[in-house]
Amino acid sequence: MSKEVIKVRGGKMLTGEVDISGAKNSAVALIPASLMASEGEVLLEGLPEISDVTTLMSLLNDLNISTDLDGTNLRIGAEEAENMPLPNTKVQSLRASYYMMGAMLARFRKCVIGLPGGCPLGPRPIDQHIKGFEALGAKVTNEYGAMYLEAEKLTGAKIFFDVVSVGATINLMMAASCAEGRTILENVAKEPEIVDVASLLNNMGADIKGAGTDTIKINGVEKLHGTRHSIIPDRIEAGTYMIAGAIAGRNYRVNNIIPLHMESLTSKLEEAGVKIETGDDYMVITRPEKYKPISLKTQVYPGFATDLQQPITPMLFLAEGVSKITETIYPARFRHVDELRRMGAQIDKNSGTALIYPSMLQGAEVYASDLRAGACLLLAGLSADGITTIHNVGHIDRGYTDIVSKLQSLGADIWREKL
CATH class of the missing domain: 3.65.10.10 (Enolpyruvate transferase domain)
Structure with a gap:
């Protein structure tokens, strides 16, 4: 894996436009x-x-x-x-x-x-x-x-x-x-x-x-x-940036997407209170004043994508109530939970389900166990107090084109450091 870390200082508002890469x-x-x-x-x-x-x-x-x-x-x-x-x-x-x-x-x-x-x-x-x-x-x-x-x-x-x-x-x-x-x-x-x-x-x-x-x-x-x-646009990368906007976005636009491919995520974000304006090949996303708790279950397409189960978790800590995730595709896909707990997250997990409680996240040293867990930790860092340091970033680089530069262009305080 790469001998670099990604560092994120939370609390910054995201605005501007981001272009989604090929799938x-x-x-x-x-x-x-x-x-x-x-x-x-x-x-x-x-x-x-x-x-x-x-x-x-x-x-x-x-x-x-x-x-x-x-x-x-x-x-x-x-x-x-x-x-x-x-x-x-x-x-x-x-x-x-x-x-x-x-x-x-x-x-x-x-x-x-x-x-x-x-x-x-x-x-x-x-x-x-x-x-x-x-x-x-x-x-x-x-x-x-x-x-x-x-x-x-x-x-x-x-x-x-x-x-x-x-x-x-x-x-x-x-x-x-x-x-x-x-x-x-x-x-x-x-x-x-x-x-x-x-x-x-x-x-x-x-x-x-x-x-x-x-x-x-x-x-x-x-x-x-x-x-x-x-190639078609990457609906999982698009979903990851949509969630980033849901966490910290204001007049935040995601370009080069196929809205039809995003419907299962869009409906859950709107259910949580996120404001979304949809165009032919873009979405404009604004975070809400208050987040509502939601329940979601991963399913094969066109259901909620298992690859977005981990990335959406950080948003759920902001809700005023308990959210529930049920993972039906890969029930073991909760290795990010222990890392989120290092950041102060309150999560109960048991045999393919997780209950997510309102939590104030703190910056910490965390380790990406896989690609989407890495994205999850990066998104958690956007809302955390202080600096989050993510190790094993080679996992993230397997699936996201230049994610640090893209988030920097949106206003995130994020950078890479060599170990």
Whole structure:
């Protein structure tokens, strides 16, 4: 992790405008999907400037795939791609490395890849991915901590997901794009990032229908080609900045968002008393004089995103009453609670639920256990009395483009220091 800390001095009002970057959860699938283009170049526009992007570029380079990153635009040339085992150290640095499985299986019919890493959010098995690959005709084995996938050919199949999974939906959508015949995926995830990946694949020559619904139908094609694709805005980054505005904003504008993607958060912020003016691709947010307590439950899209469960917690300490969070996606996703308690927070947690009591937060030394926990602690620092020092900021840099500079431009007293 980075040998830096982020420091926040609380109590500053935020005002001005912030532009949201491209979606992390799209980018980490779009980049692997690009290796499926056996002809021509793929140009991805508007990528977030985060460490996960550079890690995935490095994985492509290991396969003899050319990458050229110019700001937020990435050119990928995969015509000369070679199938090589992928190094465990890189794969273990991000969960989404598992998308290399579906893409490589589609392109090469086999791959060897280390088990994925990423944020420690408790059990997140890839059994639905494996079940789907096997249904398409692949043999999947786990040997010495690496996954071996191989298929003489991929054949379309009807696959029902026992658990709604974004990762498995995207992985099987990629693999099935180059399978013989038709594949029907049922009980799939509906997230906007899935629609974004399907759009890229279709522009590359795939035949995918139904992305964004609970059934996706894919007619396999022989090969895919290059294209140009603009990524959607990051709804989790947008949500994080919306919450920052809810905590400390006055005439505070969030640009480059798709309001439809934010509805579950918007409704909860308004329920808490936050004033929100919505435009075609922006929102203006003003904190209320008094906050009302709320109850929320994380759910698959279009429900309240689990990735915003941690970031919204600091706002709830400002409410005049007890709020309740129920985490249904990753019940262990409460590792930020102990760090918030260092700041004087009153929270009771028990088996996937947390009760948040009104609390006056104090600056403290805290440690980010994962990406969204880091965002939570940073937002907590905005309202805390004194200076909050956040360690393990490499977690934050995995998912947020230049978050310190963006918050500084809004008036936050925030900076980085080397240890």
